Amino acid sequence: MISKIALALAAGKLAAAHATFQSFVIAGADQGQHKGVQTPSNSNNPILDVTSSSMICNGGTETTDYIEVAAGSEIQLQWHHNDGASTAGDADEPIAKSHYGPVMVYMTPAETKGEGEAWVKIQEEGLLADGTWATDKFIANKGLVSVKIPELAPGKYWIRPEIIALHEASAQGKAQFYNGCGQITVTGSGSKSLPAGVDLTKAYSAQDPGVLCNIYGGGVKCTADGSAGYDIPGPAVWDGASGAGSGSGSAPASSAAPASSAASTATQAPSSAAPSSATPAQSSAAASSVAAAPAPTITSGYDTGSGSTPSATQPAATPSATAVESGSGSGSGSGSTLPETFTIAEFISWLETKTGSATAKRFARAFAARAHPRDFF
Numbered sequence: 001m002i003s004k005i006a007l008a009l010a011a012g013k014l015a016a017a018h019a020t021f022q023s024f025v026i027a028g029a030d031q032g033q034h035k036g037v038q039t040p041s042n043s044n045n046p047i048l049d050v051t052s053s054s055m056i057c058n059g060g061t062e063t064t065d066y067i068e069v070a071a072g073s074e075i076q077l078q079w080h081h082n083d084g085a086s087t088a089g090d091a092d093e094p095i096a097k098s099h100y101g102p103v104m105v106y107m108t109p110a111e112t113k114g115e116g117e118a119w120v121k122i123q124e125e126g127l128l129a130d131g132t133w134a135t136d137k138f139i140a141n142k143g144l145v146s147v148k149i150p151e152l153a154p155g156k157y158w159i160r161p162e163i164i165a166l167h168e169a170s171a172q173g174k175a176q177f178y179n180g181c182g183q184i185t186v187t188g189s190g191s192k193s194l195p196a197g198v199d200l201t202k203a204y205s206a207q208d209p210g211v212l213c214n215i216y217g218g219g220v221k222c223t224a225d226g227s228a229g230y231d232i233p234g235p236a237v238w239d240g241a242s243g244a245g246s247g248s249g250s251a252p253a254s255s256a257a258p259a260s261s262a263a264s265t266a267t268q269a270p271s272s273a274a275p276s277s278a279t280p281a282q283s284s285a286a287a288s289s290v291a292a293a294p295a296p297t298i299t300s301g302y303d304t305g306s307g308s309t310p311s312a313t314q315p316a317a318t319p320s321a322t323a324v325e326s327g328s329g330s331g332s333g334s335g336s337t338l339p340e341t342f343t344i345a346e347f348i349s350w351l352e353t354k355t356g357s358a359t360a361k362r363f364a365r366a367f368a369a370r371a372h373p374r375d376f377f
Contacts, residue, residue, distance in 0.1 A: 018044035019095040021180030025076035036067035046176030057181035071190030079143040094143025099165035102126035103134040110156035122241035127230035151190035170214035
């Protein structure tokens with residue numbers, strides 16, 4: 001049963017909990033907001049169309065600033081919920097806890113401007129062996145994504161971190177993509193060249209198992225063969241990113257592998273003094289998924305900005321709350337009043353009868369199509 005108060009809270013939540021890449025942290029020192037970072041035209045809003053040009057750099061344009069980094073060094077990419085606002089008291093900083101999903105990092109030579117088959121994946125992390133997500137680590141590390149720069153030849157490059165939020169991804173076109181581009185000048189004695197990459201307007205399909213993915217309902221089974229686990233979408237991590245192999249080419253993403261296998265094939269990158277959120281580059285596409293991991297279903301309250309963490313061990317309960325009266329009397333959900341508690345169907349029937357407007361009916365149908373019990377905790 002759903003209350004009007006819960007409905008309003010859920011609607012407000014859907015509009016809030018987003019994030020953007022905003023600065024570089026080098027050797028523990030933040031280089032300054034937007035210095036060497038392209039300001040997105042999309043603000044902190046998600047991208048839903050995987051073929052959109054915003055998939056490249058979130059609508060950002062090249063800046064004159066480039067951040068100097070040494071080949072083989074580890075740097076951090078700082079994200080925040082809002083751009084330019086104080087983070088104090090923001091329960092959704094750096095992103096809402098409900099936004100479970102993978103975290104990835106791509107690079108391209110600066111001269112490509114990010115266009116065409118230019119982007120090479122150098123790091124990824126998705127569903128972990130303990131059933132938590134890369135975004136849980138991202139939140140614990142206060143929005144820092146740590147990444148090791150490959151032993152690249154000196155020159156200018158763009159680097160692009162990306163988050164996919166899967167909390168609504170059980171419906172096609174509802175996975176939320178967040179990305180941004182930064183600009184670096186690689187120094188040192190590295191000699192590797194990035195291989196041919198992918199076009200980020202074609203790298204994902206709306207029907208990829210890691211994009212059209214129900215993370216609720218008794219276990220994550222977002223893999224190519226439908227087995228337990230999660231396939232990180234997009235290309236495999238470049239073998240040259242981890243220091244292994246010749247650095248040529250990239251392969252398609254793999255399907256799920258057992259947790260023990262994934263753990264044994266990951267290549268660990270050096271740690272640094274600064275907090276780390278993103279996983280080291282994987283040496284095999286098998287490390288992109290973890291089998292038989294529990295689904296993060298919520299039991300005791302949707303994150304409403306209080307800072308509480310949803311449970312990831314129990315199935316979601318059906319919410320119940322006291323409704324706010326819409327009129328006098330007690331009716332059955334039709335006419336001018338709603339009962340104190342009501343179903344989605346009763347709410348839709350009441351809304352259509354009450355207003356009779358096409359707009360209201362469209363809202364009702366859209367609400368019914370996307371409604372999920374987790375939206376009302």
